[in-house]
Amino acid sequence: DGGITQSPKYLFRKEGQNVTLSCEQNLNHDAMYWYRQDPGQGLRLIYYSQIVNDFQKGDIAEGYSVSREKKESFPLTVTSAQKNPTAFYLCASSMRPGQGGIKNIQYFGAGTRLSVL
Amino acid sequence: KNEVEQSPQNLTAQEGEFITINCSYSVGISALHWLQQHPGGGIVSLFMLSSGKKKHGRLIATINIQEKHSSLHITASHPRDSAVYICAVPREDTGNQFYFGTGTSLTVIP
Numbered sequence: 001d002g003g004i005t006q007s008p009k010y011l012f013r014k015e016g017q018n019v020t021l022s023c024e025q026n027l028n029h030d031a032m033y034w035y036r037q038d039p040g041q042g043l044r045l046i047y048y049s050q051i052v053n054d055f056q057k058g059d060i061a062e063g064y065s066v067s068r069e070k071k072e073s074f075p076l077t078v079t080s081a082q083k084n085p086t087a088f089y090l091c092a093s094s095m096r097p098g099q100g101g102i103k104n105i106q107y108f109g110a111g112t113r114l115s116v117l
Numbered sequence: 118k119n120e121v122e123q124s125p126q127n128l129t130a131q132e133g134e135f136i137t138i139n140c141s142y143s144v145g146i147s148a149l150h151w152l153q154q155h156p157g158g159g160i161v162s163l164f165m166l167s168s169g170k171k172k173h174g175r176l177i178a179t180i181n182i183q184e185k186h187s188s189l190h191i192t193a194s195h196p197r198d199s200a201v202y203i204c205a206v207p208r209e210d211t212g213n214q215f216y217f218g219t220g221t222s223l224t225v226i227p
Contacts, residue, residue, distance in 0.1 A: 031213055042121070042203070042217035050213075058214075088158055094213050104213055105150070108160035 003027065006091050006109035012117050013078065013085055021076045021112045023091035030096035032074040033106065036060060037088040046089075049074055050096055078114065086116050120144050123204050123218035130225050136191040138221045140204030147207060149187050151178050154201040154220065163189070163202075194225045 004025045013019045025032065031050045035043040045058030049068040063082025068074055074093075078085045092106040122141045130136050140149070148167040154160045164171050164178040166187075171178050175194075180187040191198055204218040 040219060042119070042219045043205075043215075044217075045214060048214065090158075090160065092160075096213075105162045105165055106213070106215075107162070108152075111158035111160075113158070 004091060004093055004107055004109035006089075006112050008112060009110065011112055011114045013114060014117050016080045018077055018079050019085075019114070021078070021089055021091075021114070023074045023076065023109060024072055025074075025091075025093045025107075026072060027093055027107060028071075029093035029107070030071070031094045031104075032068070033092040033094075034058075034064070034066065034074070034076045035090045035092065037090060037111075043090065046076065085114055088113050119218075120216040121204055121206055121218040123202075123221050125221060126219070127222045128224070130194050130223070132195060132225055132227050134194050134225075136194050136198075136223065136225075138189045138202050138204075138223070140187045140189070140218055142185050142187075142204075142206045142216070144206060144216065145209060146182075146185075149180055150205040150215070151187075151189050152203040152205060154203060156200065160203070191223075196225045196227050199224050 007022045033048045034046040044060050046064050047066040049055035052071050055068050065077045089112045091109045094104040094106045120143050124139045148165050150165050151163040152160050153163050166180050175192045177190040201220040201222050203220045205215040208214045
């Protein structure tokens with residue numbers, strides 16, 4: 001079945017450690033996104049990529065890094081510079097903007113819950 | 118100021134009740150999205166609408182572009198409708214980025 005797979009479901013980070021969250025999609029979508037969700041707040045965009053080997057910072061990119069070496073994969077690394085990483089992280093994908101007229105639907109993964117030890 | 122405001126923040130209903138969730142936005146839009154976040158965290162898209170009304174099963178979404186307001190209605194609510202419902206509107210000139218509401222947490226009691 002087509003969809004977006006995020007792993008792991010739960011992740012724990014030690015002080016000073018970098019951790020990487022995986023996101024894979026088989027929907028043949030060009031665009032992929034990483035969001036952070038905190039209680040009482042709307043989804044906030046961390047990074048997005050509209051095409052392979054290209055990505056842009058979102059609203060809260062500090063302390064995070066991404067890569068887009070393959071169309072199917074968009075991993076997010078939470079670096080030690082991110083001082084408050086505890087949150088729920090969601091990955092999404094969509095057709096590339098401009099394909100399909102009005103704003104395209106984003107398809108979301110099941111999320112990764114990151115906590116600090 | 119948030120570009121997207123939802124109300125209520127939390128909602129508890131008895132099974133079978135008619136439910137309304139509201140979304141107001143302050144930006145010009147081409148379409149508005151309603152999303153459902155399951156208790157486990159995954160999000161699915163329910164509706165994308167740019168005018169009028171859309172219906173899918175017991176869910177109905179309406180939008181009034183002039184008033185910049187949308188509503189999500191659930192008829193004959195059921196405990197399996199318990200979820201967080203999120204309203205999202207596109208950011209202008211940003212490709213496919215969105216402003217998200219903070220969500221309405223719905224609990225339907227049997």
